[in-house]
Structures are given as C-alpha cells and as structure tokens.
Amino acid sequence: MDVLVVDHPLARARLTTMRDARTDNAAFRAALHELTVMLVYEATRDLPVAEERVHTPVARTAGYRLANPPLLVPVLRAGLGMADQAHKLIPDAQMGFVGLARDEETLQPTPYMESLPETLAGRPVFVLDPMLATGGSMAYTIRLLTDRGATDVTAVCALAAPEGIKHLEDSGLPVRLITASVDERLNDSGFIVPGLGDAGDRQYGAVH
Numbered sequence: 001m002d003v004l005v006v007d008h009p010l011a012r013a014r015l016t017t018m019r020d021a022r023t024d025n026a027a028f029r030a031a032l033h034e035l036t037v038m039l040v041y042e043a044t045r046d047l048p049v050a051e052e053r054v055h056t057p058v059a060r061t062a063g064y065r066l067a068n069p070p071l072l073v074p075v076l077r078a079g080l081g082m083a084d085q086a087h088k089l090i091p092d093a094q095m096g097f098v099g100l101a102r103d104e105e106t107l108q109p110t111p112y113m114e115s116l117p118e119t120l121a122g123r124p125v126f127v128l129d130p131m132l133a134t135g136g137s138m139a140y141t142i143r144l145l146t147d148r149g150a151t152d153v154t155a156v157c158a159l160a161a162p163e164g165i166k167h168l169e170d171s172g173l174p175v176r177l178i179t180a181s182v183d184e185r186l187n188d189s190g191f192i193v194p195g196l197g198d199a200g201d202r203q204y205g206a207v208h
C-alpha cells in the first residue's frame with residue numbers, strides 16, 4: 001500500500017496543536033481544518049486534469065480542471081471536521097457519508113449511518129477520517145465502497161498507527177494512505193500513542 005506522510009513544517013505545527021491536551025475544542029477544530037487542506041492538497045497532486053481554453057483579459061491560454069473529481073466520504077463523527085475544508089478545495093466533488101462508532105470493548109466499528117451513491121465504478125473516492133487506529137473503521141468503510149464498484153480509494157487521515165496500516169495492507173483493499181504522521185503504536189485501549197486522544201471528543205465533546 002502506498003503511504004504518503006505529509007511532514008511539511010506547517011502540517012507538523014497543526015498536528016502539534018491537535019496533540020496538545022491543553023488545546024480546547026474550537027482550537028482543535030481549527031487546526032484540523034487547516035491540516036485537512038494540506039492533506040487534501042497532497043492527496044490530489046497526481047489526479048488527472050482536463051484541459052480547457054481560458055480567456056484572460058490579455059490572451060487565450062490553456063486552463064485546467066480535475067477530470068474526475070473524487071467522491072468525498074467523511075466518517076462521522078470525527079471525519080465531519082475534515083469535510084468542509086476538503087469540499088472547499090474540490091467544490092465540484094459529490095459527498096457521501098458513513099457513520100461509525102467504535103465499540104470501546106471489542107474495538108469493532110458499529111455502523112449507524114450510510115449515505116452513498118449506488119454505483120462507484122470509475123470514480124475515485126477520498127475517505128476522510130482523522131484517525132486510523134486498528135484500521136477496522138477504515139476497512140469497513142472501504143468495503144462499503146468496493147461493494148459499490150470503487151477501485152481507487154484514498155484514505156486521508158491526520159494520524160495513523162502501524163497496526164492500522166498493516167490491517168489495510170493485509171486486507172488487500174484498493175487504498176492508498178495520506179497522513180501527517182505514523183505514530184508509535186496502539187495502547188491496550190486501542191488508542192494511538194502518542195496520538196491526540198479521541199478525535200470526535202476533541203472536536204465535539206465527550207458523548208460518554
């Protein structure tokens with residue numbers, strides 16, 4: 001699996017803000033928004049473009065647009081904090097939604113929402129979720145996409161654990177990963193170490 005770590009100094013600074021336990025919900029969301037711009041910018045770097053003529057005030061020249069904008073799929077809740085920023089960068093993208101909550105005992109994803117186009121053949125998909133921990137939630141989401149014919153999936157994550165990367169690699173699913181960091185490991189509760197805590201709670205407050 002292709003893994004791109006976006007370690008630009010500005011990305012590292014935003015991630016540091018997100019990691020800091022003193023960062024409040026609003027500042028965490030702001031840092032995730034800004035980091036998302038950098039991750040999506042890199043994720044789109046090699047997408048094919050279509051050429052179209054453009055008239056400047058001075059002359060005619062070549063212009064470009066994305067030939068096949070990706071479907072954006074935030075994984076609720078935490079991925080919602082990446083959705084608007086990704087959409088601003090790719091305004092003509094369609095958006096689908098998947099809602100998952102990880103069971104704190106079994107660490108298995110429990111689905112509660114799914115809103116996706118019926119067929120995804122020939123369409124690139126960007127899955128937006130700040131956290132790739134065990135990889136269970138991402139693998140579940142990607143299977144929803146491949147069941148609809150997707151063959152070109154990009155996981156856009158603020159943080160990844162080696163265990164989650166291995167899970168995706170072993171799954172054989174058609175995915176590449178763009179992340180700002182591959183952290184050390186998971187702890188006994190399935191949290192990324194050093195990580196940043198619960199990305200949903202850090203944005204929206206604790207539910208339990």
Ligand SMILES: O=P(O)(O)OC[C@H]1O[C@H](OP(=O)(O)OP(=O)(O)O)[C@H](O)[C@@H]1O
Pocket residue numbers: 075076077078079100101102103107109129130131132133134135136137138164190198199200201
């Ligand atoms: O790789 P995994 O072990 O599956 O863990 C990662 C998942 O955990 C978090 O969501 P969570 O289940 O906490 O839901 P939330 O976004 O509502 O907080 C995160 O946003 C991922 O979706």
Ligand SMILES: O=c1cc[nH]c(=O)[nH]1
Pocket residue numbers: 078131133190191192193195196197198199200
């Ligand atoms: O560290 C982790 C692991 C899973 N989900 C999170 O939000 N944080």
Ligand SMILES: [Mg+2]
Pocket residue numbers: 078198199200201
């Ligand atoms: Mg959570």
